[in-house]
Amino acid sequence: MEQFNELYKLHYTTIYRMVSKYSVSRFEAEDIVQEVFIKLYLQYDSGATVQFPKTWLYKVASNICINTISRRKETLHIDKVNELDLGVFDSLEMKIEEDEHGKIILNALSILKEQEKLIVILYSEGLSYKEIADVSGVRFSSVSKCLSRALEKLKPLLKNRYYEMLNQ
Amino acid sequence: MKCLTSKQIQRQIDGEISSELSEHFQQHIDKCPSCQEQYNDQKLLAHSIKDLMNASVKLPEEIPEFGIPKTPDKIKVNYIRIPFWLKAAAVLIPVFFVWKMSFKPCEDFKPSAENIRMYEMGNSIDANTAFQENMITTKVINKDGKVIKCETN
Numbered sequence: 183m184e185q186f187n188e189l190y191k192l193h194y195t196t197i198y199r200m201v202s203k204y205s206v207s208r209f210e211a212e213d214i215v216q217e218v219f220i221k222l223y224l225q226y227d228s229g230a231t232v233q234f235p236k237t238w239l240y241k242v243a244s245n246i247c248i249n250t251i252s253r254r255k256e257t258l259h260i261d262k263v264n265e266l267d268l269g270v271f272d273s274l275e276m277k278i279e280e281d282e283h284g285k286i287i288l289n290a291l292s293i294l295k296e297q298e299k300l301i302v303i304l305y306s307e308g309l310s311y312k313e314i315a316d317v318s319g320v321r322f323s324s325v326s327k328c329l330s331r332a333l334e335k336l337k338p339l340l341k342n343r344y345y346e347m348l349n350q
Numbered sequence: 351m352k353c354l355t356s357k358q359i360q361r362q363i364d365g366e367i368s369s370e371l372s373e374h375f376q377q378h379i380d381k382c383p384s385c386q387e388q389y390n391d392q393k394l395l396a397h398s399i400k401d402l403m404n405a406s407v408k409l410p411e412e413i414p415e416f417g418i419p420k421t422p423d424k425i426k427v428n429y430i431r432i433p434f435w436l437k438a439a440a441v442l443i444p445v446f447f448v449w450k451m452s453f454k455p456c457e458d459f460k461p462s463a464e465n466i467r468m469y470e471m472g473n474s475i476d477a478n479t480a481f482q483e484n485m486i487t488t489k490v491i492n493k494d495g496k497v498i499k500c501e502t503n
Contacts, residue, residue, distance in 0.1 A: 187416075194413045202407040212414075220419050287402045305396075306403040311366045330360040333395050340399065 186226045189235050190219055196236075196307070197243050203303045204247040205288040214250060218243045240309070240317045244300050290339040298332035305329055354378065354385050356392065363393045 197218055201211045221242055225232055232238045291299050297318060304314045314329075315322040354362070354375060361367045362375045379389050461469070490499035 190416050191413060195409055199404070199407050199409060203403055208408070212410075216417075219416060223416070223419065287399075287406045302399065303403070306400045308400075311361075311364065326360045326364070326366065327357045330356040330392065333360075333392070333399060334356070336399060337395055340402065 183223075183226065186223055189222065189239075193236065193239055194219070197239050200240060200303060200307055201243055201247055203288075203291070203306065204244075204251060204299075205292065206247065206250065210250060214243065214246050217246055234316070237313055237316045240304065240307075240313075244303075244317060248296060248300075287340070290336050293339065294332055294335060298328060298335070301325065301328050302332050302336070353382060354388070356388070359385070359389050359392050360396070362389070363396055 194215065198211060198215050201214045201218075202208075206214065218239055222232065222235070222239065291302065294302065297320065300318050301314055301320065304317055309317070311325040312322060314320070314325050318325075320328055358367075358375065362372060362379070365372070367375070379385050485502055488499075488501045489497050492498050
């Protein structure tokens with residue numbers, strides 16, 4: 183289990199960052215990351231070995247994120263429940279803070295297809311094309327094509343911020 | 351050389367290309383103003399999206415301790431150990447009785463000539479036809495072998 187503890191310390195922040203990019207709340211992100219590492223723990227506990235732990239963790243995390251989001255769509259979309267009313271956020275300030283941080287980019291990401299979104303998230307994590315291909319299941323030769331297409335889709339949505347940076 | 355595609359430019363930006371091809375592409379980008387513009391534009395877009403995405407995430411201050419998941423205790427099943435001789439006996443005893451009953455030798459059965467004749471007579475009746483349709487002849491023979499009485503059904 184020493185190996186597991188090392189991986190936990192090494193990759194916790196990385197996986198947390200990746201999960202947070204999937205418009206999930208802080209609490210959801212913590213739960214998802216915990217679930218990912220529980221799966222890894224059980225994998226090691228059963229005596230199995232994970233050849234590429236980093237890729238494995240990204241893969242499991244992305245699957246859980248996609249499931250969580252699709253489940254949420256099924257339940258919340260109908261009634262459009264106000265999260266503030268449900269007490270998901272501790273306070274109004276916290277909600278505003280979360281909004282400020284993620285609003286622009288996360289809103290923009292929501293227009294992408296699930297696979298494109300994953301590729302952009304993995305790309306922002308600094309993964310190589312080979313690793314992106316392994317995690318997302320997209321062919322290695324198609325990664326650059328999918329990526330440039332997805333980034334191009336985001337361009338008009340990030341217009342203000344983008345031109346701000348362009349003028350700097 | 352033809353102008354570069356957005357896919358090729360993306361690979362050039364990310365360094366996902368062989369050094370030879372990269373040099374070749376760079377030479378073209380330096381010469382071609384439209385490709386240069388496209389390259390700068392795409393590079394800025396890619397980097398700004400990366401930066402924006404990473405800036406949007408608030409990382410936890412410290413890594414929480416991992417709670418080892420509790421696995422359910424293995425159910426203990428107390429098997430009753432049946433000794434081998436009992437298992438063998440459970441198989442052999444019924445086998446012995448079945449064998450004994452099936453292959454009982456019929457030592458007492460010693461049919462006489464009369465019995466055999468009667469058996470053969472009985473077998474001459476066609477069992478597939480009705481009893482009434484079979485003609486049964488009963489003959490009474492005296493000591494000399496003469497038929498003194500003969501009846502049919």
